[in-house]
Amino acid sequence: MKTIIEPFRIKSVEPIKMTTKEERLKYIQEANYNLFALRAENVLIDLLTDSGTSSMSAQQWAAMMNGDESYAGSTSYYRFEQAVRNLMPFKYVIPTHQGRAAEKILFSIALKKGDYVPNNTHFDTTRANIEAQGAIAVDLVIPEGKQPELEHPFKGNMDIAKLDAFIQEKGATNIPLCMITITNNSGGGQPVSLQNIKDTKAVCDKHSIPLFIDACRFAENAYFIKTREDAYKDMSIIDIVREIFTHADGCTMSAKKDGLANMGGWLALNQPQWEEQCRNLLILTEGFPTYGGLAGRDLEAIATGLEEVVREDYLQYRIASTQYIGERLTRAGIPIMRPVGGHAVYLDARGFLPHIPPEDYPGQALAVALYIHGGIRGCEIGTVMFGKQPDGSEIMAPMDLVRLAIPRRVYTQSHMDYLLEVIMEVFENKDAIQGMEITWQPDALRHFTAKFDYKQTQSRAA
Numbered sequence: 490m491k492t493i494i495e496p497f498r499i500k501s502v503e504p505i506k507m508t509t510k511e512e513r514l515k516y517i518q519e520a521n522y523n524l525f526a527l528r529a530e531n532v533l534i535d536l537l538t539d540s541g542t543s544s545m546s547a548q549q550w551a552a553m554m555n556g557d558e559s560y561a562g563s564t565s566y567y568r569f570e571q572a573v574r575n576l577m578p579f580k581y582v583i584p585t586h587q588g589r590a591a592e593k594i595l596f597s598i599a600l601k602k603g604d605y606v607p608n609n610t611h612f613d614t615t616r617a618n619i620e621a622q623g624a625i626a627v628d629l630v631i632p633e634g635k636q637p638e639l640e641h642p643f644k645g646n647m648d649i650a651k652l653d654a655f656i657q658e659k660g661a662t663n664i665p666l667c668m669i670t671i672t673n674n675s676g677g678g679q680p681v682s683l684q685n686i687k688d689t690k691a692v693c694d695k696h697s698i699p700l701f702i703d704a705c706r707f708a709e710n711a712y713f714i715k716t717r718e719d720a721y722k723d724m725s726i727i728d729i730v731r732e733i734f735t736h737a738d739g740c741t742m743s744a745k746k747d748g749l750a751n752m753g754g755w756l757a758l759n760q761p762q763w764e765e766q767c768r769n770l771l772i773l774t775e776g777f778p779t780y781g782g783l784a785g786r787d788l789e790a791i792a793t794g795l796e797e798v799v800r801e802d803y804l805q806y807r808i809a810s811t812q813y814i815g816e817r818l819t820r821a822g823i824p825i826m827r828p829v830g831g832h833a834v835y836l837d838a839r840g841f842l843p844h845i846p847p848e849d850y851p852g853q854a855l856a857v858a859l860y861i862h863g864g865i866r867g868c869e870i871g872t873v874m875f876g877k878q879p880d881g882s883e884i885m886a887p888m889d890l891v892r893l894a895i896p897r898r899v900y901t902q903s904h905m906d907y908l909l910e911v912i913m914e915v916f917e918n919k920d921a922i923q924g925m926e927i928t929w930q931p932d933a934l935r936h937f938t939a940k941f942d943y944k945q946t947q948s949r950a951a
Contacts, residue, residue: 533864588743678830849924
């Protein structure tokens, strides 16, 4: 059959508050044109993030009733640990309340001022946690990964030659660890090939540098490997996942993505010297090692989610649903990051709004326009998120994108058809959209709380 149906039935629904364009203009003005500052109830379709926004299954809700809330030695922890190790064969598994806590703990132990951490592309909290230690986050994605219109099966790949040259230039002693993000969220949700992971590991081994994987969307990346990398087309998703992590020394994970849970994460690693220090810091900041800032019921939800996320029928539906949006937009001539990734469609804001220069934040302008016109909340991934440097200087990001992250098992095709209609209507009137400026910003992670206005004007409806 050509039609791919959702591999689930809906048992519970949540009403959506319908709003008018006039109401939305008022809401976004009150939020200083920052979509993070909107009240969720005033959003029709919320594509700000796929993190923690999944619908949990009946099996997950049932498992939560078995949550063991013991402070130490929780039965739920051991089920969680077994579920993680079934997919990721690391010696030590440390639960945390979410992925950025795992990053904070790891980098607090492993990094010092002046160190370097190469990655294909760091995401916002990863970069911020590295910089908080006085270290330097370096992006080494392949050149194809910075060209939105280019078709390439694995645009998230690490540039192996650049990685090797960078290590030789800076010295392995100044690079405590290397990372690779699957899929590459900052680079348009693009996957990384298994061969590239192997090649990255080989370079790291040559220089005795541990390789850590930012594993948030590991299952989606595994599906792309199965469908795009011929050597693995006959391998099961579970076996591909296991193969991926045999080529790493550890990982950080937000279970709010491919854990199909609303909260949780973990740090997994093989180094005993780091493990002891990480556990001690966990106890200080998160909780005892058998709960790590999570309730037992959260650990149960994650364990069940890890069983569900590697099912091929789920992943086929997940990827096909996202590709449906991307293919329709491409046929309409709307510039997007191609090919479409797994968890999101990324609009190419520079291509969409060529009259707005990067210094006037076209990604933010486009995201605001989508909200005003149709109540769609997306997220700018570009110069607002990555332009401000630790020394306070401003650079232009390689790309200005608007990420429309699709929550897992939440929206139906009719929601997505409405999304397409909104984007196409905004595109028809794109010349009316103005650039923006920042009127206030914090020292770090400015996109979360910065205040904006239209460039050289007080306000303008999209």
